[in-house]
Amino acid sequence: ASCIQHRLVVRDASSLQILQLYTCLDQIQYIEWSSDSLFILCAMYKRGIVQVWSLEQPDWHCKIDEGSAGLVASCWSPDGRHILNTTEFHLRITVWSLCTKSVSYIKYPKACQQGVAFTKDGRYMAVAERRDCKDFISIFVCNNWQLLRHFDTETQDLFGIEWAPNGCVLAAWDTCLEYKVLLYSLDGRLLSSYCAYEWPLGVKSIAWSPSSQFLAIGSFDEKVRILNHVTWKKITELDHPATITNKKIIVYKEVEKSPTVDSERLSFLPTRALASSLFSTQSKYEVAQVPVSLQYIKPVADRANPKVGVGMLAFSADNCFLATKNDNIPNAVWIWDIRKLKLSVVLEQLCTIQYFQWDPCQPRLAVCTGSSRVYLWSPAGCIVVQVPGEGDFQIMSLSWHSSGNSMVLLSKDHFCVCYLEREEV
Amino acid sequence: MGDWKTITVPVLSSDSKNIFPHTSERKRSPTSMNSQVLRSSLPSSKNMHSFFSAFCTEENIEQSISYIDRELTTLGFPSIYAESKGKELNLIAIINCMNELLALQHKNLRAQEEVEMQHLKLGSDMDHLQNCYAKLKEQLELSKREIVGLQERDRQLQSKNRNLHQLLKNEKDEVQKLQNIISSRATQYNHDMKRKEREYNKLKERLHQLVMNKKDKKLAMEVLNYVGRADGKRGAWRTDKTEARNEEEMYKVLLSDYEQRQKQLLLENAELKKVLQQMKKDIISLLPPQKQKLKERSEDGLVLSDQEEDIGDLNKENMWELSCETVREQLTNSIRKQWRMLKNHVEKLDNQVSRGHSGALNEKDVISREDHELETEKLELEIQQCKEMIKTQQQLLQQQLTCDDDTTLLLQDCYLLEERERLQEEWRLFREQKKNFEKERKSFTEAAIRLGLERKAFEEDRGAWLKHQFLSMTADCKSENVTTPSSDPDIRLMKSTSRQRKPPSMLSPTVSPEPCQISQYITQNSVASEKPAADNMPNLWVESDDKEETE
Numbered sequence: 001a002s003c004i005q006h007r008l009v010v011r012d013a014s015s016l017q018i019l020q021l022y023t024c025l026d027q028i029q030y031i032e033w034s035s036d037s038l039f040i041l042c043a044m045y046k047r048g049i050v051q052v053w054s055l056e057q058p059d060w061h062c063k064i065d066e067g068s069a070g071l072v073a074s075c076w077s078p079d080g081r082h083i084l085n086t087t088e089f090h091l092r093i094t095v096w097s098l099c100t101k102s103v104s105y106i107k108y109p110k111a112c113q114q115g116v117a118f119t120k121d122g123r124y125m126a127v128a129e130r131r132d133c134k135d136f137i138s139i140f141v142c143n144n145w146q147l148l149r150h151f152d153t154e155t156q157d158l159f160g161i162e163w164a165p166n167g168c169v170l171a172a173w174d175t176c177l178e179y180k181v182l183l184y185s186l187d188g189r190l191l192s193s194y195c196a197y198e199w200p201l202g203v204k205s206i207a208w209s210p211s212s213q214f215l216a217i218g219s220f221d222e223k224v225r226i227l228n229h230v231t232w233k234k235i236t237e238l239d240h241p242a243t244i245t246n247k248k249i250i251v252y253k254e255v256e257k258s259p260t261v262d263s264e265r266l267s268f269l270p271t272r273a274l275a276s277s278l279f280s281t282q283s284k285y286e287v288a289q290v291p292v293s294l295q296y297i298k299p300v301a302d303r304a305n306p307k308v309g310v311g312m313l314a315f316s317a318d319n320c321f322l323a324t325k326n327d328n329i330p331n332a333v334w335i336w337d338i339r340k341l342k343l344s345v346v347l348e349q350l351c352t353i354q355y356f357q358w359d360p361c362q363p364r365l366a367v368c369t370g371s372s373r374v375y376l377w378s379p380a381g382c383i384v385v386q387v388p389g390e391g392d393f394q395i396m397s398l399s400w401h402s403s404g405n406s407m408v409l410l411s412k413d414h415f416c417v418c419y420l421e422r423e424e425v
Numbered sequence: 426m427g428d429w430k431t432i433t434v435p436v437l438s439s440d441s442k443n444i445f446p447h448t449s450e451r452k453r454s455p456t457s458m459n460s461q462v463l464r465s466s467l468p469s470s471k472n473m474h475s476f477f478s479a480f481c482t483e484e485n486i487e488q489s490i491s492y493i494d495r496e497l498t499t500l501g502f503p504s505i506y507a508e509s510k511g512k513e514l515n516l517i518a519i520i521n522c523m524n525e526l527l528a529l530q531h532k533n534l535r536a537q538e539e540v541e542m543q544h545l546k547l548g549s550d551m552d553h554l555q556n557c558y559a560k561l562k563e564q565l566e567l568s569k570r571e572i573v574g575l576q577e578r579d580r581q582l583q584s585k586n587r588n589l590h591q592l593l594k595n596e597k598d599e600v601q602k603l604q605n606i607i608s609s610r611a612t613q614y615n616h617d618m619k620r621k622e623r624e625y626n627k628l629k630e631r632l633h634q635l636v637m638n639k640k641d642k643k644l645a646m647e648v649l650n651y652v653g654r655a656d657g658k659r660g661a662w663r664t665d666k667t668e669a670r671n672e673e674e675m676y677k678v679l680l681s682d683y684e685q686r687q688k689q690l691l692l693e694n695a696e697l698k699k700v701l702q703q704m705k706k707d708i709i710s711l712l713p714p715q716k717q718k719l720k721e722r723s724e725d726g727l728v729l730s731d732q733e734e735d736i737g738d739l740n741k742e743n744m745w746e747l748s749c750e751t752v753r754e755q756l757t758n759s760i761r762k763q764w765r766m767l768k769n770h771v772e773k774l775d776n777q778v779s780r781g782h783s784g785a786l787n788e789k790d791v792i793s794r795e796d797h798e799l800e801t802e803k804l805e806l807e808i809q810q811c812k813e814m815i816k817t818q819q820q821l822l823q824q825q826l827t828c829d830d831d832t833t834l835l836l837q838d839c840y841l842l843e844e845r846e847r848l849q850e851e852w853r854l855f856r857e858q859k860k861n862f863e864k865e866r867k868s869f870t871e872a873a874i875r876l877g878l879e880r881k882a883f884e885e886d887r888g889a890w891l892k893h894q895f896l897s898m899t900a901d902c903k904s905e906n907v908t909t910p911s912s913d914p915d916i917r918l919m920k921s922t923s924r925q926r927k928p929p930s931m932l933s934p935t936v937s938p939e940p941c942q943i944s945q946y947i948t949q950n951s952v953a954s955e956k957p958a959a960d961n962m963p964n965l966w967v968e969s970d971d972k973e974e975t976e
Contacts (some may be wrong), residue, residue, distance in 0.1 A: 067636070068635075068636050069636045089629055089632065091629055091632065091633050091636070092633070123674075124675075132623075132626075133619045133622050141671045141675075143671075144671075146667065146668060146671055148671055148672070148675060156615070166682055167678065167682075168678065168679055168682040186675055186678060187675060187676065187679060199604075230686075
């Protein structure tokens with residue numbers, strides 16, 4: 001599904017054929033599929049309206065108007081029948097039910113990055129709240145939206161919460177002024193709290209491993225600390241230095257390939273595609289010899305939210321690899337082998353890394369840097385895939401298909417689908 | 426010498442004025458203890474003569490004699506006068522006295538020499554000592570100066586050290602101050618933030634109230650029709666029962682998670698225990714064969730019996746029940762003990778090897794270096810194998826978690842059967858091939874034997890043929906007669922040879938050589954190879970026939 005202005009276009013994933021076309025009342029800011037892929041919600045924040053469309057019955061429609069409360073965020077509940085709207089200024093979260101047309105309210109939600117978290121099996125929802133300058137977490141049962149637990153957290157200013165994939169542990173971390181990660185069990189007990197250091201800036205990003213065995217904490221001191229689920233103590237610290245000297249680490253460097261021009265082709269009138277391919281630069285990967293020094297950017301000291309520290313963390317689906325990005329060294333992706341807890345590969349690109357995501361089935365990493373190429377890495381090697389087509393296609397973000405066969409590449413106003421062929425065995 | 430001087434001066438004052446210069450010479454001698462002494466002790470003949478003449482002249486002979494007698498008697502010598510009171514001189518006594526005086530003179534000279542030598546020695550010693558003293562004084566000066574310099578430096582360094590300590594303290598104080606400032610500012614900011622947040626909350630509340638008041642009309646949800654729930658059930662009322670059920674479900678989820686984790690940990694524990702036991706067994710098996718000394722053997726014997734008991738005990742019990750503290754500790758302690766023993770043993774071996782290298786030792790007590798190295802290599806190999814075994818076992822365990830024991834045994838049996846069958850097949854093939862090879866070898870040997878026989882026969886024939894040839898050459902008239910009977914045996918031979926040629930298939934008929942070669946053969950009577958010769962026979966026979974005819 002994709003939206004253009006106020007239209008919602010639904011296409012088939014394998015053929016990109018248009019299946020449905022819906023028109024909404026206003027410019028759509030956010031769309032989301034329901035978990036059973038039967039409904040799509042379109043949120044228009046300016047008007048405070050959410051419209052829901054059904055794929056099975058194109059005539060069915062639903063409109064939720066928040067009125068003067070305004071709308072800041074909207075999302076589905078895991079069962080696909082409730083919509084959670086966050087009103088302006090985070091006054092409250094309204095839970096609209098599509099089954100019963102009933103409304104529930106969650107008061108005093110916290111205005112933070114990740115204030116609402118659902119467990120992977122969709123049973124429980126954790127909401128961060130703040131009353132009287134104190135942070136609380138409420139756990140709701142998604143079945144009937146009953147409050148299960150409500151407890152306070154020892155944080156100064158809760159920044160985010162995230163469930164472990166096994167649904168039994170909730171990680172909550174504090175604002176970057178204070179390094180504190182709290183781990184709560186499902187029934188609200190504090191299992192452990194972790195603090196690595198006191199004064200410098202703290203946690204920047206957090207990721208759970210798919211088996212819930214590890215919790216990776218990326219912080220502003222350019223390090224990733226991994227805690228284990230048995231003792232909740234740090235088992236290792238992964239450092240991101242600007243110079244790599246260990247000979248066992250493979251460094252893939254993206255280099256520009258000078259475009260090869262066939263002398264025969266020049267005689268003909270060049271078609272548009274050919275012209276674009278002539279002018280666009282090709283690039284390929286080269287294995288660089290260790291020691292390698294990566295491009296390092298010194299952060300500006302007097303600005304808030306400096307571009308320092310580990311900003312992106314992602315575990316691979318088979319729990320074997322961890323990909324990280326250190327914002328000081330914005331062109332490199334660091335891939336760590338979790339079984340050995342050591343750095344195995346570094347990918348150095350020509351431009352700043354915008355986004356990367358692991359394939360949900362295999363240990364394959366797709367990286368985009370804002371150029372018109374998508375980079376794929378797997379333990380077997382890495383390749384550069386050029387997006388064919390006219391003009392510039394600056395890939396800002398990408399998203400894998402759940403089967404791992406294709407992925408969507410998004411630029412500012414275009415998207416394309418990249419299909420990956422399966423090897424014949 | 427001094428005595429001599431003092432006595433002579435007053436006595437001879439009247440007699441000899443000439444003596445004065447001599448005595449004055451003599452006076453000088455003691456003061457300068459040099460060769461002048463020697464010189465004076467051995468006065469020159471000139472002085473001697475004048476001296477002698479000065480002392481005793483013709484006028485005062487008696488006086489001088491009496492004087493001499495007096496001197497000698499005072500010195501302890503017998504008188505030179507004869508026994509009688511006359512003025513007769515006892516010559517013998519005089520000579521004796523002279524001799525004694527000479528001896529005394531010699532002695533004195535020697536003593537003087539000695540004294541002079543000692544004097545010299547002492548003088549040189551003193552010089553040497555003075556030099557040493559001077560040098561030592563210099564050294565002392567130098568070291569004193571050095572000490573002063575070092576003290577100065579030490580002082581400077583200490584003052585620098587103090588400065589640095591002071592700086593460090595200052596820095597620490599500053600850091601502490603800054604930290605205090607930071608914490609105070611942090612608390613201040615927190616306080617301000619809280620204040621602002623409260624204000625913000627108040628605004629929010631106000632806004633909320635306004636919104637809530639207004640929203641009754643506008644807020645609505647238009648749905649065309651109700652959508653069924655995802656799971657098809659109806660919504661439930663919110664009651665205490667549902668709350669209780671929620672709690673129950675939540676605890677169930679948590680408990681199942683803990684149970685799963687515990688299961689995993691139990692499995693891991695069991696695996697590790699198995700590995701430890703295996704390691705223990707291996708260590709035990711490694712220890713006994715390497716013991717050389719009786720002492721260690723006796724120790725080992727005791728330990729062995731102990732460990733065997735342990736193993737027996739542990740193996741008897743079911744592995745899954747080994748969860749109590751004491752048994753766990755026992756296992757780990759026993760492994761630690763044995764590992765320590767193995768380590769000690771290896772260390773002892775190392776020491777022995779090193780000692781064996783440095784000194785000669787009893788061969789029995791020392792394991793030779795090569796043996797030691799072999800053993801260590803063997804151990805390393807075993808360790809490698811154990812590790813691999815552990816890895817494969819872990820993998821197998823993970824794979825076979827769900828399998829029963831029966832199925833695993835069956836599987837193992839199947840694998841064994843398969844292998845055995847394969848091996849049997851291979852054996853069969855191998856035996857067949859062996860038989861074939863035997864057969865071929867036999868046939869080859871037979872062929873070789875036959876070949877030998879043939880060769881012998883051919884040689885005989887050739888000899889006969891040559892004889893015939895020779896005979897035919899010598900007897901011209903009989904040539905035709907000779908050839909006909911000789912042709913038959915030849916033809917017969919040919920036939921026999923050709924017949925015999927068939928079985929050995931490897932002997933292929935060769936091309937017949939040139940006639941010139943044949944003529945060479947005839948003329949030279951050299952032995953060619955059997956094949957061409959045999960084949961040549963008909964040609965030879967033909968040629969010879971022609972030749973004979975031409976002849």
